[in-house]
Amino acid sequence: MDNLDIKLIELLQKNSRMTISTLSKELSLSRPSITERILRLQEKNIIEEFTARISLKNIGKNIILFVQLSSLKVSPKTFEQMVKKDGDILECHRVTGPINYFIKAAVNNMDDMSLLIDRLLPYGDINTSVVLKSPVSYRHVIPKNTNIK
Template sequence: MDQIDICLLKLLQENARMTISELSKQLSLSRPSITERLNRLQEQGIIDGFSARICPKKIGRDVVVYIQLSEIKILSYIDFEEWIKNDPDIVECHRLTGAVSYLLKAAVTGMDHLSSLIDRLTPYGNVNTSIVLSSPVSFRCITPHSALQE
């Protein structure tokens, strides 16, 4: 990965809807060159996909919460992970090392909705919630570590 690839990744993370023509102008490369680089980055799994970032509050999910699940009471992590993948309130799920087994991020409509989610999670382990008050950094572009040192 060279500096142009890193710039391409930054541009796409800032605006994944940029056209090949716009990327071509920004990076002073031909459209076929940009297309080739994009294809290579996707084939290598560096670009994992393209999506839109949605503001939870704008779609009625006024409460964003992080949930720590510890002292797991399940027989199979695989079964739990399959169950959690199908819960529409969970927007992220991470299996962790240490005292906390899972860190979940959820977006719910209010306290009643949160209470229902907690009730659904309680059979699986101890639940500890933290409600998000604000997000001074809700998204940040990431690049290879070497790019940060230059």
């Protein structure tokens, strides 16, 4: 990966709908060269997908919460199958230490938060924190190491 790949990644993270022509102009490269670079970055799984970021607030998901689950009462496989199906759960991470999982969820209101907690309770001990403010809610990741192969 070189500096042009890094700049390409930066541009695509800002707007994944940028056309090949626009990217070509921004980077002063030919359209075929841009296309080739994007394909190579996809083949190496550096670019995993092209997607849209949705405003949780604007779709009614007004409460973001983090749930710590410890003392897991079922197998990790059973728990992970359940969380993959739950539409309120945005992220779930199995971690080391006394906590088994960190879960990020978004719900419409306090009643929905209570229902989510009720769904999680059979799986272990729950500690829930409601997000008051997110000074960094999302960050673009720009590779610093140009020696990635």
